[in-house]
Amino acid sequence: MTRISENQKGRTLIDSIAKNRELFNKFSNEISSGYRVVNPGDSKQSATISLFRQTLERVEGYGSRLANVQSSLAFQDDIMLQVNDLMIRAKEIATQAANESNGSETRAQMSAEVFQMRDHLIQLANSRYQGRYIYGGADDDDPPYDTTTAFTFPASGDAATRYVFDAELGTSTTRTVKVTDDLSITTNTVGSTLFDNALYGLERLGRSLAGFATNPAVGAPDGSGDAYTFPGQLTQQTTDIQATLALFDTARESDIMQERVDIGGRMRRLDTASAILELNKASTTDALASLQDADIAESATNLTQAQTALEASMTVSLRILNISILDYL
Amino acid sequence: MVNFSAKILNNAVAGMRAQQAVIANTGNNIANVSTPGYARRTVELQTRASGSASAFIDVGNGVEVGAIRRLSDAFIEKALRETGSDKFSYSVQKEFLSRLEPLFSLTGERATIGSTLTAFFTSVEDLAANPASLELRANLIARGEDLTNSISQTFKQVAALQQEADSRIATDIGVVNSITSQIASLNSSIKQYEAAGNATDNDNRDHRDTLLQQLAEKISFNSVEQSDGAVSIFLANGFTLVNGQTSRALEVTSTPSFVAGTQPPSLSGGILSSIVYDYDAGAGSSHFDLTQVIKSGGGSVGGLLQLRGFNDSANTSSFEADGALVAVASRIEAVARQLLTQINTTYLGPDRDAGTVGHQPSSGDLNGNNPSVFGLFTFEYNGAASRDVNGDGLPNDLASAVLGIDNFSSIMQLTISDPTAVAAARDASTGPPAAAVYPPGDGQNMDALSALSTTSMTFTVGSYSLTGTFDQIYNETVSHIGNAASAADINAAVAEDRYAAAANRRDETSAVSLDEEFTNLIKYQKAFQASARMIRIASDLLDEMVRLI
Numbered sequence: 001m002t003r004i005s006e007n008q009k010g011r012t013l014i015d016s017i018a019k020n021r022e023l024f025n026k027f028s029n030e031i032s033s034g035y036r037v038v039n040p041g042d043s044k045q046s047a048t049i050s051l052f053r054q055t056l057e058r059v060e061g062y063g064s065r066l067a068n069v070q071s072s073l074a075f076q077d078d079i080m081l082q083v084n085d086l087m088i089r090a091k092e093i094a095t096q097a098a099n100e101s102n103g104s105e106t107r108a109q110m111s112a113e114v115f116q117m118r119d120h121l122i123q124l125a126n127s128r129y130q131g132r133y134i135y136g137g138a139d140d141d142d143p144p145y146d147t148t149t150a151f152t153f154p155a156s157g158d159a160a161t162r163y164v165f166d167a168e169l170g171t172s173t174t175r176t177v178k179v180t181d182d183l184s185i186t187t188n189t190v191g192s193t194l195f196d197n198a199l200y201g202l203e204r205l206g207r208s209l210a211g212f213a214t215n216p217a218v219g220a221p222d223g224s225g226d227a228y229t230f231p232g233q234l235t236q237q238t239t240d241i242q243a244t245l246a247l248f249d250t251a252r253e254s255d256i257m258q259e260r261v262d263i264g265g266r267m268r269r270l271d272t273a274s275a276i277l278e279l280n281k282a283s284t285t286d287a288l289a290s291l292q293d294a295d296i297a298e299s300a301t302n303l304t305q306a307q308t309a310l311e312a313s314m315t316v317s318l319r320i321l322n323i324s325i326l327d328y329l
Numbered sequence: 330m331v332n333f334s335a336k337i338l339n340n341a342v343a344g345m346r347a348q349q350a351v352i353a354n355t356g357n358n359i360a361n362v363s364t365p366g367y368a369r370r371t372v373e374l375q376t377r378a379s380g381s382a383s384a385f386i387d388v389g390n391g392v393e394v395g396a397i398r399r400l401s402d403a404f405i406e407k408a409l410r411e412t413g414s415d416k417f418s419y420s421v422q423k424e425f426l427s428r429l430e431p432l433f434s435l436t437g438e439r440a441t442i443g444s445t446l447t448a449f450f451t452s453v454e455d456l457a458a459n460p461a462s463l464e465l466r467a468n469l470i471a472r473g474e475d476l477t478n479s480i481s482q483t484f485k486q487v488a489a490l491q492q493e494a495d496s497r498i499a500t501d502i503g504v505v506n507s508i509t510s511q512i513a514s515l516n517s518s519i520k521q522y523e524a525a526g527n528a529t530d531n532d533n534r535d536h537r538d539t540l541l542q543q544l545a546e547k548i549s550f551n552s553v554e555q556s557d558g559a560v561s562i563f564l565a566n567g568f569t570l571v572n573g574q575t576s577r578a579l580e581v582t583s584t585p586s587f588v589a590g591t592q593p594p595s596l597s598g599g600i601l602s603s604i605v606y607d608y609d610a611g612a613g614s615s616h617f618d619l620t621q622v623i624k625s626g627g628g629s630v631g632g633l634l635q636l637r638g639f640n641d642s643a644n645t646s647s648f649e650a651d652g653a654l655v656a657v658a659s660r661i662e663a664v665a666r667q668l669l670t671q672i673n674t675t676y677l678g679p680d681r682d683a684g685t686v687g688h689q690p691s692s693g694d695l696n697g698n699n700p701s702v703f704g705l706f707t708f709e710y711n712g713a714a715s716r717d718v719n720g721d722g723l724p725n726d727l728a729s730a731v732l733g734i735d736n737f738s739s740i741m742q743l744t745i746s747d748p749t750a751v752a753a754a755r756d757a758s759t760g761p762p763a764a765a766v767y768p769p770g771d772g773q774n775m776d777a778l779s780a781l782s783t784t785s786m787t788f789t790v791g792s793y794s795l796t797g798t799f800d801q802i803y804n805e806t807v808s809h810i811g812n813a814a815s816a817a818d819i820n821a822a823v824a825e826d827r828y829a830a831a832a833n834r835r836d837e838t839s840a841v842s843l844d845e846e847f848t849n850l851i852k853y854q855k856a857f858q859a860s861a862r863m864i865r866i867a868s869d870l871l872d873e874m875v876r877l878i
Contacts, residue, residue, distance in 0.1 A: 005369075005840030007364050008833055015829060039430035040807045040812025047804040049435045054447045056437075061451035065458050132461060132770060140770035141461060169757055170768040174732070177458040178779065187458070200830050292435060325847045 003221050014319040018312040027303035030294040037292045045291050052288040058181075059281045064279065069187050070270050072129050076189075077263045079124050079134075080256050086117055086124075087198060087252040091245060093117075098241045103210060104230045107237065111209035115158035118202040125195040125225050135191030138170030144191040145199070159210040160248040163199060165192040180273050185266055194255050201247030208240040332872070336388060337867040344860030347374050350394045351853045358841045366539030368401040368839040370531060403554070406538055409835045410545035412828040414627030417546045419821040421497075421632040425490055426653060426814040432483050433807050442483055442661065443803040445476040450535050450782035450799075453775050456753055460772035461695070466748035473743040475705065476668075484661045486736035488596035491654045494637040499581040499828045500788045501547050501630045502604055506578040508544045509562065513576035516559035520574070523558045530558070537575075541770055549626025568606070579619065580605050587616035594638060596658050596736060601637065628744030653813045656793070658703050658738075660806040663788035664799065665738040671786060673704030675777050678755055690754035692774040693766025700745075700752035705778075707744040 030036055040046040097110050125135055125145050132140040144313070149164040165171070171191070176184040211227050213236065228237050350370045361367040375395040433441055452472040456465045515537045522530040537560065541552060544562070550570060551563045562571040570577055582588075583600040595601045609615030624634035638652035677700065678691035690699040745751055754771035767773065787796045795805060828865055 003837050003842055003845070005836045005842045007840040011829065011832065011836070033436075035436055038434060038436055039427075039812030039814065040433050040435065041426065041430050041818060042435075044810065044815070046435060046811035047808035050433075050443055050804045050807045051800070053435065053437050054443060054804075057444065057447040059450065062455060065455060068458065130459070130462075132459070137771065138460075138771035139768040168768070170771055173767065173771060175458070175460075175770070175772060176776075178454055181783070190597040264827065325844050329847060329851065 009320060012025070012214070013313070013320065015016075016313045017317060019307060020313050024303065024310050027306050030299040031296060031303060034294055034296075036269060036294040036299070037176050043235060043291065049288065049291050052284050052291070055284050056288070057282065059284065060278050062178070062180055063274075063277050063281070065177055066274055069177050069185055070274070072187055072265065073263050073267055073270070075127075075129050077260060077267075079127055080123055080194075080260045080263065083121065083195070083198060084252055084256045084260075086121055087201075087248050087256065090114070090117055090198075090202055090205065091248045091252075092249065094201075094241055096242050097205075097209055098238055100234065100238055104228070104234060104237065107209045108211055109210075111206050112158070114202055114206040114209055115161075118163070118199065118206055121195065121198055121202060125191055125199075134188055135194065136166070136171060137188065137190060138173035138175070139168050142166070142167040142168075144171060145195070150179070157210065158237060159207045159212050162203070165196060178275060179270065183269065183273050185270060185273075189259060189262075194259055196253055197247050198251035199227075201244045201251060205241060205244040208237055211237075212285055213237075213240065233234065298314070333388070334867055334871050336390075337863060337870070340389070340391035341860045341863035341867060343377060343393060344863070345857055347372075347392040347394055348853050348857035352511075352857065354397060354403065354848065355846050355850050355853065359843065359846050362841045362843060364712055366535050366542065367841070368399045368531075368535055368538070368664065369841045370397050370399050372397050379788045386766075397531065399529060399534060401534075401538065402835075405835050405838055407552075407833070409828075409831040410542055411549075411627075412510040412824065412831040413542060413545045414528060414549045414631070416821075416828040418627035418632035418635075419776050419824045420527070421629045421819060422636055423814075423817040423821040425494065425636050426810070426817045429487065429490060429654070429657065429800050430810060430814050432486055433810050435807070440475060440479050440662065442476075442479050443800070443807065444800050445472070445479040446664075446803060449476045450779060453782075456751070457772040457775035457779050460753035460775060461769040463695075463748050465749045466695070466753070468744060469751055470745055470748060473705065473745075477741050477743050480661060480665050480668075481741060483738050484596070484658060484665070484736065487654055487658045487661065488736070491596045491658075492639050494633045494654070495595075498604070498630055498633050498637070500603055501633070501763050502579050502581050504834045505544065505547050505630070506576075508540050509548070509576035510578070512540050512544070512560065512562065513571050513574050515540070516571070517574040519558045532672075546628060548623055548628040548630050564619065564622050565626055565750060566619075567813045568617070568619060568622070574850075577606055580607055580616075582616070588616065588620070589618035594655060596654070597739075598736070653810075656813075657810060658736075659793040660788075660789045660802065660809065662738050663790040663793060663795075665741055666790065667786060667788055667799070667802075668739060669704075669706050669737055671781055671784075672778065673706055674850040675781060676700065676705040676752065676772060676774065678752075678777075690752075692752040693756060693771075694752045695749040697766050697768075698750070699756075699766070700750070706741050747852070748878060 001180075023165065037043040037049060040050075043049065091288050093110060093114060097107055102110070122145050126143040127134050133144055134140070136142065136144040144166050145163045146166060147161055147163055149162060151160065151162045158161070174188055174190060176186050178184050207280070211230075213228055351374070354370055354372045358369050361369075362439065373395040374392050377390040377393045431439070433443070437444060449469075449472045452465070452469045456469050458463070459465055515533050519530045519533050519537070534680070541560070541562075544550065551565070553561050553563075555561060555573070557573075559573045560571065561569065561573070563569055571580075581602045582605050583602045585600060587605050588603045603618055603620045605616040605618050605620075607616050620634065623630055625631070636652055636654050638655040676692065680691070692700055694700060753773075753775045754767040754769065755773035755777075757767050782800070783798055784798055785798055785801075787794060789800050795802060797805065
């Protein structure tokens with residue numbers, strides 16, 4: 001027969017109340033914090049949980065960078081569209097001006113519009129996105145096109161102003177941004193590859209129209225700079241004007257179109273990457289929740305059970321402690 | 330002719346005396362119902378021997394108290410002590426690990442080394458995407474500071490836990506010494522009392538068993554009761570703690586020359602303590618190192634030693650992968666060292682001047698300057714010798730272990746505080762000397778840094794070595810702590826159950842049951858009343874006889 005001493009009774013009751021109290025606390029903490037796993041010791045999957053948390057943080061970083069690159073590319077595409085329109089208009093003007101029914105004076109008047117178009121083009125080439133010059137490469141804190149270099153043979157008026165792509169260190173650097181673990185996207189294009197042909201075309205057209213001889217062989221668009229002598233050189237002027245048509249075509253068809261196709265391609269890759277990131281985020285969040293978050297329904301059920309057990313152990317304690325042999329003696 | 334009347338009276342008186350003794354003993358049992366360590370006692374009654382062999386019919390000479398016996402089982406007591414040792418060893422480990430765990434919290438709501446590492450590399454990637462941005466540069470600096478803070482804070486808290494374990498060992502050894510000296514003096518009392526022909530010295534034995542139990546909560550030991558009643562106490566290697574009336578006081582020392590084997594690394598600098606016995610009061614060679622044997626056993630001191638790290642003759646590294654705290658600290662330290670070497674080397678860029686001593690930086694900040702020679706992270710060392718022998722910003726002697734001061738985790742900082750001084754760009758030239766630096770929009774240096782987040786490298790500190798990325802090493806650390814903590818939880822729960830079972834067995838045998846005592850009380854009371862009635866009957870008999878005269 002087992003002897004039950006007073007110490008045993010006390011210990012057993014205290015132990016069972018303490019154990020039930022601990023369970024009760026555990027489940028109520030789960031419900032109030034929303035987490036089943038708080039510390040590494042709470043789960044065998046703690047390393048996985050930690051990895052998922054890191055993944056989520058990285059995905060968030062990628063997501064914000066990706067959105068930034070997307071809006072930058074959209075901005076660049078818009079610029080390309082404007083340059084494209086400029087080239088179409090420039091070609092129209094050149095075609096119209098090449099008609100010799102326009103005399104040298106009419107042509108000189110047309111040059112003003114061409115130089116305005118040139119200034120517009122320079123504005124586009126010197127566009128800033130978030131405060132930085134997009135087409136400046138790594139040297140993005142000053143405009144990629146400036147007027148520091150003059151023509152060898154200066155003309156007068158608007159025709160004297162020469163815009164040249166900055167040859168400083170870093171202007172031909174392209175930058176890539178990591179938008180997912182395995183995908184890096186180029187965010188910029190070297191300005192000279194996009195705008196030089198367009199600029200040469202506009203400058204040469206403008207200078208020709210303004211009455212200054214241009215000769216590509218001497219150095220585009222730096223012609224001799226000498227004024228045409230009219231009417232003798234009207235035909236030469238016409239030839240020079242016609243010569244710009246090819247430049248506008250090259251600018252539009254190879255430079256701009258190609259860039260737009262390229263931007264479109266990058267945008268599609270970004271869209272795919274964005275979808276993958278979203279998927280990654282959603283699946284990681286789900287997996288993390290299933291590993292770490294408290295299942296409220298389950299926790300609540302457990303809590304109720306623990307509460308019942310705690311109350312039962314207290315009731316039993318009260319009963320047992322109330323029974324005394326002294327009451328019967 | 331026997332005088333039966335006298336016999337009746339005598340036996341009745343003997344009965345009353347005996348029942349009174351029994352009732353008094355029951356009263357003592359009831360009084361001690363809650364006394365810790367009290368073993369209940371029973372009065373052993375026996376028939377009183379007749380004076381001499383008689384030819385006459387002998388009705389017996391009544392009853393007498395034979396002995397008062399203490400109901401205690403040496404084996405059960407031993408089991409209780411052993412399970413007690415385990416329980417206290419595991420529960421102290423559980424307590425420390427549960428305080429370590431929140432430093433590696435998984436909720437993401439609290440800054441951990443893992444979350445600050447990820448945030449740091451994200452800030453590097455952000456800056457790589459937009460290198461000239463002052464906000465992103467400031468963000469990189471802030472995240473870098475978060476990272477160094479979280480590394481040094483986490484390391485310091487682990488170090489503080491180790492320091493606390495070390496101090497607790499000293500306190501506990503003080504308690505051990507006090508207990509062994511009390512046991513020695515109880516040995517002496519018990520021996521004298523019992524040798525004087527008295528019965529067993531129940532009270533002192535109770536007291537001694539309680540002390541043995543308390544001793545077992547501190548350290549593991551073997552005990553043997555000698556024939557004279559004294560208890561001898563030995564450690565597992567045979568070292569005598571208590572022999573008869575003498576006890577040996579252990580010493581806690583931090584003098585390295587007293588220690589056999591290598592001193593464990595102290596995470597907060599200084600020297601950890603060892604437990605020794607001094608045979609000869611003072612001289613170094615007379616100290617006998619007991620740390621290893623006490624560590625191998627249980628009790629709170631054993632548990633604390635296992636957590637804290639311990640001396641081991643085989644260990645020659647400054648960070649041994651033994652002891653949960655040291656193991657965690659090794660991992661933190663490994664991450665800190667790789668940050669110092671890999672990030673710093675990459676941040677400084679390729680060495681443009683390989684022929685000369687020192688690292689010629691080849692990366693540039695917003696103002697076109699080369700970065701500080703100390704790279705992105707730096708460390709302050711307050712000792713006599715420089716840790717950076719050739720002035721290249723890298724701790725040259727990382728590979729060679731220097732005891733106690735190899736804790737770069739606790740002293741690493743971010744070098745830069747000015748956002749413009751962050752070197753995001755690379756040098757454009759390919760040969761010496763470092764020349765034109767790319768303009769502010771260049772992010773090559775940050776690209777190179779961000780690549781480190783996915784680069785696999787070998788993290789080594791002492792005997793800890795693991796290859797992986799920063800994130801993987803951190804996750805391995807989390808998993809290591811998780812496993813250690815859940816193992817400690819399980820061990821503690823098992824030890825707790827075993828202890829409870831042993832305590833139940835002990836109480837079943839030795840503790841007082843009021844039900845039993847009160848039932849017995851009534852029995853003895855009735856027996857006393859019966860004996861008293863016998864006196865009246867004897868008196869009646871005598872009266873009858875007197876009336877006959």
